[in-house]
Amino acid sequence: MMTSEDVLSVLALLRRAGADVWIGGGWGIDALVGARTRDHRDLDLMHRADQEPAVLAALRAAGFTETLDQRPVRFVMTAPDGREIDLHPLVFAGDGSAVQASPDPGRPFAYPASCFVTGTIGGRPVPCLSARQQVCFHQGYEPSERDRHDMAQLRRVFGIATHF
Numbered sequence: 001m002m003t004s005e006d007v008l009s010v011l012a013l014l015r016r017a018g019a020d021v022w023i024g025g026g027w028g029i030d031a032l033v034g035a036r037t038r039d040h041r042d043l044d045l046m047h048r049a050d051q052e053p054a055v056l057a058a059l060r061a062a063g064f065t066e067t068l069d070q071r072p073v074r075f076v077m078t079a080p081d082g083r084e085i086d087l088h089p090l091v092f093a094g095d096g097s098a099v100q101a102s103p104d105p106g107r108p109f110a111y112p113a114s115c116f117v118t119g120t121i122g123g124r125p126v127p128c129l130s131a132r133q134q135v136c137f138h139q140g141y142e143p144s145e146r147d148r149h150d151m152a153q154l155r156r157v158f159g160i161a162t163h164f
Contacts, residue, residue, distance in 0.1 A: 002027070002040045002083050004122040010043060010059075010085060011126060017058035022046045022116055023128040024088070024137065029150045031119025031128040033157050038149055042076075042084035046100070046111070046129065049089035059085065072101035109137075131158045139163055 007027055014021050023031050025044030030036050047055050049072075056066075059077045064085065068076035077085045090098040096113030115133035118125050129137075131154050138147055143164050151162040 002043050004036055006083060007043055007121055007126070008124060010045075010062075013058050013062055014045075014047075014055060017054045019051045019054045019058065020048050021055070021127065023119070023121075023126055024134065025086070026146060026150055027121070028119070028128040029131075029134055029153055031121050031126050032117075032131055032134070033153050034120045036121075037153050038146065042086050044086045044088065046088045046090050046098075049091050052089055055087065073103060131160050135160060135162050 007023070011021065011023075022028075023044065024046055025042070026038065026040045027043050030038075030040075056077075062079075064077040064079050066075060067078040067084070068074075072089060074086060074088050077087065088100050090100050090111060092098045096116070098111040099108040100111065102109050111129075111133065115130040117128060117130045119128040120126065134154060135151070138151055143151070148164060151164060154160045155162055
């Protein structure tokens with residue numbers, strides 16, 4: 001399991017390496033809500049594609065190894081104790097928006113500049129993705145119970161419409 005202390009430690013490690021990252025997925029939703037609402041098996045991070053060498057070097061120095069390579073869409077780094085970080089490379093435009101490759105090369109995932117926001121984990125401010133962006137990423141597949149829980153949190157706290 002990935003704890004809030006683990007998340008803050010990874011963020012500090014990557015910040016020291018000069019890498020910009022944003023939290024997505026379950027931890028990203030908990031950051032928006034400002035409280036841990038469930039257990040998390042991994043940490044989803046979006047990072048600047050041009051900073052990937054720094055991200056890899058920092059995580060490898062901390063004992064993580066690459067266990068899944070689905071680049072350019074994503075890749076996974078795993079610690080010896082089983083904690084996972086799911087990394088998503090972003091290519092930024094001059095206006096602050098970004099794109100991430102998708103399994104369909106003609107339809108990349110879009111990140112408007114406004115989706116890069118700040119949340120809170122363990123009482124500390126952290127970079128994360130907006131509630132609207134989280135909803136966008138939770139579409140087009142059969143949701144798990146975790147996904148249903150996460151969307152319920154966004155509805156509860158932000159009054160945002162979700163499709164499940």
